[in-house]
Amino acid sequence: MEIASELQQSNFASEEAKAIVNVIFTGNWVAYEQQELLKPYDLSMQQYNVLRILRGQNGKPMTVLAIIERMLDRTSNASRLVDKLVEKKWVLRRECPNDRRAVDVLILPEGLALLQQLDEVQHQWSKRFSHMKQHDLVKLNELLDLLRN
Amino acid sequence: MEIASELQQSNFASEEAKAIVNVIFTGNWVAYEQQELLKPYDLSMQQYNVLRILRGQNGKPMTVLAIIERMLDRTSNASRLVDKLVEKKWVLRRECPNDRRAVDVLILPEGLALLQQLDEVQHQWSKRFSHMKQHDLVKLNELLDLLRN
DNA sequence: TTGTATTTAATGTAATTACATTTAATTTTG
DNA sequence: CAAAATTAAATGTAATTACATTAAATACAA
Numbered sequence: 001m002e003i004a005s006e007l008q009q010s011n012f013a014s015e016e017a018k019a020i021v022n023v024i025f026t027g028n029w030v031a032y033e034q035q036e037l038l039k040p041y042d043l044s045m046q047q048y049n050v051l052r053i054l055r056g057q058n059g060k061p062m063t064v065l066a067i068i069e070r071m072l073d074r075t076s077n078a079s080r081l082v083d084k085l086v087e088k089k090w091v092l093r094r095e096c097p098n099d100r101r102a103v104d105v106l107i108l109p110e111g112l113a114l115l116q117q118l119d120e121v122q123h124q125w126s127k128r129f130s131h132m133k134q135h136d137l138v139k140l141n142e143l144l145d146l147l148r149n
Numbered sequence: 150m151e152i153a154s155e156l157q158q159s160n161f162a163s164e165e166a167k168a169i170v171n172v173i174f175t176g177n178w179v180a181y182e183q184q185e186l187l188k189p190y191d192l193s194m195q196q197y198n199v200l201r202i203l204r205g206q207n208g209k210p211m212t213v214l215a216i217i218e219r220m221l222d223r224t225s226n227a228s229r230l231v232d233k234l235v236e237k238k239w240v241l242r243r244e245c246p247n248d249r250r251a252v253d254v255l256i257l258p259e260g261l262a263l264l265q266q267l268d269e270v271q272h273q274w275s276k277r278f279s280h281m282k283q284h285d286l287v288k289l290n291e292l293l294d295l296l297r298n
Numbered sequence: 299t300t301g302t303a304t305t306t307a308a309t310g311t312a313a314t315t316a317c318a319t320t321t322a323a324t325t326t327t328g
Numbered sequence: 329c330a331a332a333a334t335t336a337a338a339t340g341t342a343a344t345t346a347c348a349t350t351a352a353a354t355a356c357a358a
Contacts, residue, residue: 001297001298008219009205017275019278019290020275023289028222034169064337065336069157072156072173075317076316077315079336079339080314080315080338096336099323100323101322103336122166126163129169132296136292136295140168140289140296141171143285144175144289145171193344214307224345226308226346227307228306229308232308248354249352251306
């Protein structure tokens, strides 16, 4: 559905104005879908994002700061996100040996197992996008990258 | 900057997975920029969105429900957003004559004046996207619309 | 009509976020 | 080295959001 009819707004000032609204709206839309997907697992999008970042480290620990640099939403409070993940026993937090200001955060086997479960859920969900050709996805990624400069 | 280097993530499972992350990240990015822009005006993005929706009505009042249908983030609490706008004297809220359950919300001249000011701010800001050709913007809008089906 | 269901908005609340401040450790500078 | 500046994370807080519930009005159905 065109963004114009989606928002019942016929008169965008420019294609640019429309793109800005479209990017925000579509981002919210995808985020909302993701949230719904994660709800049964008692996991927020931000927490999920942190878990996946940690998995990407292949067992290496990361400091909170390093996590923030890779987060999709960098304004959210990584320290408290890690709190939640520690509470749920999906990650381990410990003092960083070489810098006692920092903490090392590590994903635990339980966290990895959860992610593996979610990989399947995501895979099923992503079928929703099967109408997008590979070429469309490549172009979309290019244009989004271009938009951010 | 490519989303991969932006998030320091080299190994996306697929172009699709990358696009999903890219849409969320770029949406957050634009939203963050907008927020910064609006901060000096003591206006949140959601409030700004509601104000613009009301302006689009050209003086006609809207119910809260009608506003929600057009909001960029439909999960936020429109009733309380309107509260804030009423507090700041930018909109008027009154009982709807034909349906006393509903309320009519109207933008006030002060609200319109604020938006006019912000039009200029947005216009200046949008120069940030002058590297995007018209054709790119059209294509981006098409692809985002396509993504949502 | 009268009771039931639905609709519209407001509200209570718990959790989350934004933003500033604090604490503790490390680095830099004189 | 000691003092000052910087860095990393945690914390306090006010505002916002998510979610469920409530209240009031309207629509519907027997």
